Amino acid sequence: MDVQLFTKLVKEIKVGKQLPDAVYLHKDAFSALPKTLKGFIPAVAKALNIEEDEWNLVKLFKKDFRLSLLHYPDFYQDSYPALKKSINVDLSKLSHRITEYAKSENPPILHRKETMVLTDNTYYEHFTQLTSEGENAGLYENTRLIGFKQSWLNLITRHGYELVDGRLFRSSAVMEATNENSIDRHKTAIVRHDLSAPMKTLAKSGFLEGDYSIFDYGCGRGDDLRELQAHGLDAIGWDPKFQPDNDKVTSDIVNIGFVLNVIEDQDERLEALLGAWELAEQFLIVSVMLANESYISQFTPYKDGVITSRNTFQKYYAQSEIKSYIERHLDEVVVTVAPGIFYIFKDKIAEQHYLQKRYKRHSSWKQLSSPEPTNTRVLQKDKAKLLITQNESLYNDFWQTCLALGRIPANEEFEQAEQIKSLTGAFKKTFALLAELYDTSEFEQAQNKRKEDLLAYFAMSLFEKRKPYTQQPENLKRDIKALFGEYKTALNLAKELLFAISDVELIEPQCIKAHQALPASVLNKGHSLLLHKKFLSELPLLLRIYVNAALQMYGEIDDDIDLVKIHITSGKVTLTGYDDFENKAVPFLRERIKIKMAEQDIDFFDYVNENRRPPLLNKGAYLDESFANYKKQISFDRRLAKLLGYENGNDVLLSRTEYDFKLHKENKHQSGYTLKSN
Template sequence: MDALQFTHLIRDIPLGKKLPDAVYLHKDSFSEIEASLTQFIHAVAKALKVETQDWHIVKLSRNEFRLSLLSYPSFFTEAYPSLTQSVTVDLNKLSHRIVDYKNSDNPPILHRKETMLPTHHTSYEEFECITQEGENAGLYDNSRMIGFKQSWLRVIERHGYTLLDGRLFRSSALTSPNNSEQASSIDRHKTAIVRHELSAPMKQLAKQGYLNGDYTIFDYGCGRGDDLTELQAHGLDAIGWDPNFRPEDDKLTSDLVNIGFVINVIEDQVERSEALIGAWLLTQKLLVVSAMLANDKYISQFTPYKDGVITSRNTFQKYYAQAELKGYIERTLDENAIAIAPGIYYVFKDKIEEQRFLSGRFKRHHAWKQITAPTPTSEEQARLLFTRHHELLNRFWDRCLQLGRLPVQEEFSEIADINSALGNAKKALKLLLQVQGEQATSEFEAAIEMRREDLLVYFALCQFEQHKGYQHLPEEQKRDIKVFFDTYRVALAESKTLLYRIANTEEIEAACSQAHESLPASKLNLGHSLELHKKFLPYLPALLRVYVGAAAQLYGELDEIDVVKIHITSGKVSFMGYDDFDTSPLPTLRERIKVKMWQLDVDFFDYVEKDNRPPLIYKSQFQDETFEDFNKQISFDKRLKKEDIFEDNKRPCNLNAVTSSLKPKGLEIRGYRFYKLT
């Protein structure tokens, strides 16, 4: 069965719980649908070794070649059964994902069960009656907020009802949730800090060009509104809402919605999920979700409360691990969450914009040389034509090098001028290559190869994160695919091969050795790791770019990172951030992040005490002449090595150890120089 047949069969299903993007059916309804579809569903389950007793409902996508096998073992015994496991199958990618809810205290639940059964089923009338009770009580008025167990129980309680033996009974009075005396005294408003610059999530939006004035912005849980004040001062259309400081303001849909450090201060798990879902409902293009991260050692100093802690300021905090936060967002919203920085994730509602963003992350940018105007001669008409339109052709050439191909009209605003002067873009490129000769030809061939490799890296990393398919690609990427790969299938096949190769330690080791030979600067620890400055990442072979890129997807942007270590045999990548890397001959290690690729997990190591931060010895190993202090660092490292103060190549644990080692020699360090002690 192919995607077209699948879509047609789903469209013709005569029963089921029908939503805009999917149809839900119980297995007892299969006699009412096309036999080929039933056989196909059972064949998928058998292929994945999902036993018949382990799934009860099938969710059939109406827009994609995708289905989910859902386990509701209490479908016939509970009024609102809980989901215990889902197996989601992408039939285009031939991949599947299993999510286990058995130990969840807030699993997804099922409503309107009768819609998933044929009308002659023995349970149909009973289930219809249960649904009618909920309709009469007004429980389905906001269907977005009733999909999870705790949210559903909260809705029932708010409407003045009690769920007893699966049926609704009117409560004698509407009672408030029992949050305990401690919970009622938590000072949530104290978590709204005063800011003197943009918050970290807003800085990320600014960095990636989303604060350019083209988008409306809503800050969900804006606190005192310092971000809004700054954004509005720049003339941006930015508004916000906060339950403590701006409760009277409206919640309005916007292109960009930021829910910054909100979910971690809400002690009630249901309210926390409702806040995240509420922010998502306001989002038109992009939702930014951020929360506090911390390790167990830091959390242990506080008083435990529910799934978080009470801080010394009497505020609640739910501290997350990076992977835990991603999982929470994706379970709650059923959307892909993209790591941008530690504790900051993007969730795109606009899937075209998502692909445009992802493509831009993995595209290399080089400063291409401008074409110099040749001296015109009467002997060659081509050179005269080139000279006449020199500036226009320079701009056209730059765009060709950026794309690795000819631009179309929407990719080069002066294409009409090119057509008028030279006939068409193809003739313009031919003229450029003719006039500039072999140098231009080599440069354009390099641009083609670079762009093709960038796309392979991008598609490989998209498959690592299981992002959406071809229908969500921007038009410019579809043109790239046609030029560089001919078909999307070929692009996926090549990128999938590239992605799988990162598990081959022999290939990783070979690529590290190759990179060490070709990079401007790096440190190769034979058989163990390759270390390099992050500015040299674009020069890595494609295999290592995917390897590091996958790790960065689990961690986020590398803004605060200086050195990257690629572990050859252990399936790990480490990111190191140093204090004063660009201005100190001995920068000290501020933070180390170890991404465990095989476990899809991230470990954070913060060096809180400045005096105990280990220094980076021989920093010049990671630099070339493009670093401002390169020459000074080379001289410093030569002198440091000459003094031979490190016994058995042991590195000092902190700067005080370096100072102590130099004292017996009567030396001290000031800046990049050594001085005699007076």
């Protein structure tokens, strides 16, 4: 083995943790190494009299004729294992250096272990979950801070988390069963992005703008409260350990976040849920930790949960399990907001406002017409029309209100109602006059959109089996009367649409229709329709309900999701998120979520290993001119498709390895929106 062959073989490695200057690989992944290198590494260890059990990882340098044999004895047992011994071998000088870390209080530690084993490794999924937790907690933003044990633990604490059996928990969710003193938390107010996940959903939905009082039931050390109070919000909390002297007070919104997980007594757990519900005046937000059976099985079972190494109890849930638990005990239909996060409304008017907003499309109407007179002689005979022409700004505002509502507004829905009435009389009369002056096709479009939004809302209420509301918001009553005549008619239409989403013979033509009408999409006939989430609101009504029915299990689509796939025949919807979709010419798949409506189940797939993420080719097929770099993307897609020999504009399935190989074969590499020679 010489330096040239060593360098060549290391460059050929497609597995392992790939760094700019080295590759890390566990022994158990050696089967994927080039044959010569596979035999060479153990031969080096044997020549140095290093026993087999004294190393289990290798670091292969890309630019130097060097390798390091590393011993992480707790690689499979510890989430972030510490380095015990390092043997650095300089193959060019035929020398080596041994560094011991066994007695070090601050040894180097490992992260992203899933990158160092193969995908068929028994622990691969578990390692992937660990990395995903760290990324979601914001711990990998500065990689210089994570390489050593103490700095890693300090970083975890500063971000408001604690390690329990190698898993990250927000400190406020950890109820310690021992008498050990707790580590003091970082005292400065945490930044906005460090709000807990349930609080982030409140912010996204507009509930943290100062209009609502908030009570945090089981607030822990008060991480969220400090941030909310710093923004001037009316937010207080109680916790049985950290803030037991605080009063439990009724509030508009009550949050019981990651509390039900840690209560081992089922009666006490239910008491906490019911206690929090009792305090909520508008709605309760419940959040819990989720985990699959393979992860839970590694712990000691206790009651309906497990015992952790710190002698604490944890009850992990599946999404459907916790949803059923809440609905059964509160006798309320819950709103699924995100995985493990749910809203339960006590104020049914507030619930209807929230759900209507969730299914309502937002449009900015452009003024396409004006009431300028074309026949002065006629208008002079009609004083009312002349008044409209003379007060153009006022009547434009009124017309825009009609477009926004999809109907004639009530008096209280237009601030300048008295002025309108003094000039041209009642709103109905005024609208009739405007209809002769304005292009009414705009209003017809607005009316149809509002009608479809309401049908989507009613269909989802039926799908979620919500009890009929005894009271409705006034604006909803007006909508129903104007657009449907009566409530029963609206419900019957919604019911028909809901039954139709299970009819494959109806779904496929709707997908074809959508593909023809949408600004951008990819249709795989007989299989699926793919589109960017931006265009979901432009789908035909039946497909909107189809997608919303799937999202009822998952929650709202967040910023991490980019594309949506509607499966035509299987009753599934797949959500996909890519790394920097907006800016990369070829983004790579980061996560995939498959929602199976027939089975009422969700499969989560994370592609944490960046070197194995499939590429999204023909990205331009999912964009229109409203996206930045649209023209560059279209041009790039055309050149790349021609170079690699696939059809431009279609859904192309290619692995990362195949993509890299094809580029390498053509002696090209990608740089931004260009293809350059190697």
